[in-house]
Amino acid sequence: MYGIKQDWVLDxxxxxxxxxxxxxGAPRWCAGCGCNSILGAVHxxxxxxxxxPEKTLVVSGIGCSSRFPHYMKTYGFHSLHGRPLPVASGARSRRPDLHMFVVxxxxxxxxxxxAHWIHAIRYNMKMTVMLFDNNVYGLTKKQSSPTSKQGNTTNTHPFGAPLPPLNPLSVTLGITNASFVAQTVDWNPAHLYATLLRAHRHDGLSFVxxxxxxxxxxxxxxxxxxHQPEAHLVLRDEVGVPVDDAVARSYGNHLDHDPHDLAAAKELVLREDVLPIGLLYLNENAARYDEWTARGMGMSPADKLAGLQAELDRMSI
Ligand SMILES: Cc1ncc(C[n+]2csc(CCOP(=O)(O)OP(=O)(O)O)c2C)c(N)n1
Structure with missing residues (x-):
């Protein structure tokens, strides 16, 4: 007899x-490229x-770093240059069930x-945004980027970048409704992992x-x-990035920093004598736009139609 047996149970x-x-797939990044260690941390x-894996989505823009989704066996979206955040926000607005990383x-x-960066920070939809800041356009072969240091020679500025760099952390901290801002380095796998894990667990948009x-x-x-351990300043706080023995041993400079103190975070990111690493800013109470966009998701098609009909009736003359 064909068909499913009556007493069949799904195991x-x-x-x-x-x-x-x-x-x-096997990464095609250069040997020693920081992208490799970031990929390892995310894995x-x-x-x-x-x-x-079927509930995990990695969205990227265009660039060497943005090849990232190809090296993940999850869902991925290698989008357009500068557009990973609107793509990710769109996905998140109707998919609260996904785990989302943005490269x-x-x-x-x-x-x-x-423009998308500013609005995505304000939307504060749950996702982990990783800014791969190598201070250069890699894929298009060495043009200055907005974060290139003044005087750095590139193909667009062979006599040195003429302007002071844009500080991506000061910008992010200046955006209304920012909820999680952190910094780490690709060359310390323990700190990189701990920062990204903390970011992933944040309820809102985490910007690293x-x-x-x-x-x-x-x-x-x-x-x-x-190559100078004393050039790093490890930020410590109970709710911040946990500092394990490996990180504590690597870097001697530590600072107790309350990540709820926005003014202190803004001062820290301007320091040029040391590179602060860890959680700079945290606001657990920032409003989440994805909670608003997901409203009505459980409505049946009939209820949706009835709601639409009621609205149309309101407009009838
Ligand atoms: C609309 C558009 N403009 C320009 C480009 C060319 N382009 C591709 S990647 C890139 C810059 C990549 O630099 P970055 O985002 O810093 O990534 P990296 O390669 O350094 O990882 C540019 C200008 C493009 N693909 N699309």
């Missing part, structure tokens, strides 16, 4: 994900948080995507600037920080 086995469940976070370069976010090496076009550019 739902508990699922356990390993790194292989998140690792997509580990997915595994440690046991995020179902954006300093050209992608701080030049062509600036990752200081990132581009060994091909910017060889040695970050050496004065990377």
């Amino acid at each position: 739902k086995r508990p699922r356990h994900f390993v790194l292989d469940d998140y690792e997509g 580990k976070i997915c595994r440690d948080e046991q995020l179902p 954006t370069g300093d050209g992608d976010c701080c030049a062509i995507g600036t 600037r990752i200081v990132q090496r581009c060994p091909h076009y910017m060889a040695g550019y970050w050496d004065s920080i990377q």
Whole structure:
């Protein structure tokens, strides 16, 4: 006899994900590119948080860094230059069930995507936004980006970038309704992992600037920080990025910083003597636009139609 047996039960086995469940194609980034360590951290976070791959979405713009979704075995959207945030906001507005990561370069976010960056921060929809800040346009072969240091030579400014750089953290901290702003570096895997994990667990939009090496076009550019432990200032607080022994041993400069203090955060990000790493700012009470956009999602088609009809009736003369 054909058909499903009456006493048939669905055997739902508990699922356990390993790194292989998140690792997509082999990365084509240069050896030593900071993108590689960030990818490793995100793979580990997915595994440690046991995020179902089919419920995880990585959205990127265009750039070397934005190849990221190809190296994830999750859903991915390699969008347009400067547009990962509107794409991610659109997805989030109707998909509260997804785990979402956004990858954006300093050209992608701080030049062509600036308007979207400002509004996405204000929308505060739940997603982890990673700014891969290598201070250069990598994919298009070494043009100045808005975050390039003054005097840095590039193909667009062979005699040195003429303007002082835009500070992506000061900008973000200046945007209404910002809720989570952090900084880390690609060369310390323990701090990178802890920062991104803390960001992922935040209920709202977490913005993490990752200081990132581009060994091909910017060889040695970050050496004065990377190879000098005292050039890092590790921020500590109970609700901040946890500092484990490995990080504590690597860097001697520590500061107790209350991330709820916006004025202190704004001062910290302007410091040029040290690079503050950890959670700079946190506002757990910031309004969430995705809670508003998801309203009515449970409505039946009949209820939606009835609501529409009622509105149309209101307009009848
Ligand atoms: C609308 C549009 N303008 C310009 C480009 C060319 N373009 C592609 S990537 C890029 C800059 C990439 O730099 P960044 O965002 O810093 O990423 P990286 O490659 O350094 O990771 C530019 C200008 C494009 N693809 N689309």
